[in-house]
Amino acid sequence: MSARVEEIRLNLGHIELAAHVFGPVDGLPVIALHGWLDNANSFARLAPRLLGLRIVALDLAGHGYSQHRPVGASYHLADYVHDVLRVAEQMGWARFGLLGHSLGAVISVQLAGALPERISHLALIDGVIPPTAGEQEAAERLGMALQAQLRSDGKRKSVYPTIEQGVQARMKGMVAVSCEAAELLAERGLMPVPGGYSWRSDSRLTLPSPVRLSEAQAMAFTQRIQCPSCLVVAEQGLLARHTTLxxxxxxxxxxxxxxxxxxxxxxxGATLVADCFNRFFGFA
Known part of the structure; x- marks a missing residue:
């Protein structure tokens, strides 16, 4: 197993993204997309175990070392999908695979459903569709989002006196992670500020979405996917209880x-997921 990693920056015109690159130059092209408030180090354990793949693991916009979106812009799913497509264009990849975790899995499903002819493989970890809402909730949701945006003006980020305290905060986040996982995410996520350290991620990422798809709209993306697709469901994760889905x-x-x-x-856990995906991509 080779842990060799290359750090690159991709200027997409409208934004600049950072990424880690793993695997042989002639490997099967794959773009890896992390979860909400994570970064490219989400794949630090998994990517080196995946065989025969040329993996570009992005820091999504507003995360890690990637730029934040401009003032007045938002972080809509369609904007992330556009970013990924631009990355593929810059890499010269007419057809490529997607490896997504959580939010990254949702973005992957959206792109694979929107442009099925572009995606060769879809490898998902504990994520598929975004949270959905009924049509009758649209106005109330927009109002809630607008109020949250106004309240966020001038709001300061949390500052942790030490890196260790920043890591502990990530361990106890909305979705808890191990200490080692939090330390890996902190390598690309924590930055020095007056008084200590803060997480680099754009604070606007925590704002509620002004628009949600209906369940029928979200599921329509899954039905349009044409490529081989494999979903890893974590026994103690977020998807396991959604048996109907x-x-x-x-x-x-x-x-x-x-x-x-x-x-x-x-x-x-990284080895188990890698064994699964190596079989799926045909390199077991």
Whole structure:
């Protein structure tokens, strides 16, 4: 197993993104997309274990070392999808695979459903569709989002006196991770500020979405996917309890022990996910 990693920056015209690159130059092209408030180090344990792939693991806009979106812009799913497509164009990849965790899995499904002819493989970890809402909730949701945007003006980020305290805060986040996982994310996520350290991620990422798809709209993306698709469901993750959703998906599904970040929390989980995906990509 080679852990060799290349750091690159990709100027997409409208934004500049940072990324880690793994694997042989002639490997099967794959773009890896991390989860909400994570960064490219989400794949630090998994990517070196994946065989035969040329992996570009992005810091999504507003995360890690990538730029934040301009003032007045938002972080809509369609904007992330556009970013990924621009990355593929810059890499010269007419057809490529997607490896996504959580939010990254949602983005991957959206792109694979929107432009199925561009995607060769779809490898997902504990994520498929975004949170959905009924049509009758649209106005109320927009109002809630607008109020949250106004309240966020001038709001300061949390400052942690030490890196260790920043890591502990990430361990206890909305989705808990192991200490080792939090340390890996902190390598690209924490930055020095007066008084200590803050997380680099754009604070606007925590604002509520002004628009949500209906369940029918979200599922329509899964039905348009044409490429081989494999979904890893974490036994103690976020998807396992959504049995009705899982039964509707036209994907190969593998249930593995571990939590939502099973590919990052420890070496054993990373190995289990890698074994699954190496078989899926045909390099086992």
């Amino acid at each position: 899982l039964e509707q998906l036209p994907f190969e599904q593998v249930v593995l022990p571990g939590g939502h970040h099973l590919h990052l929390n420890d070496e054993h």
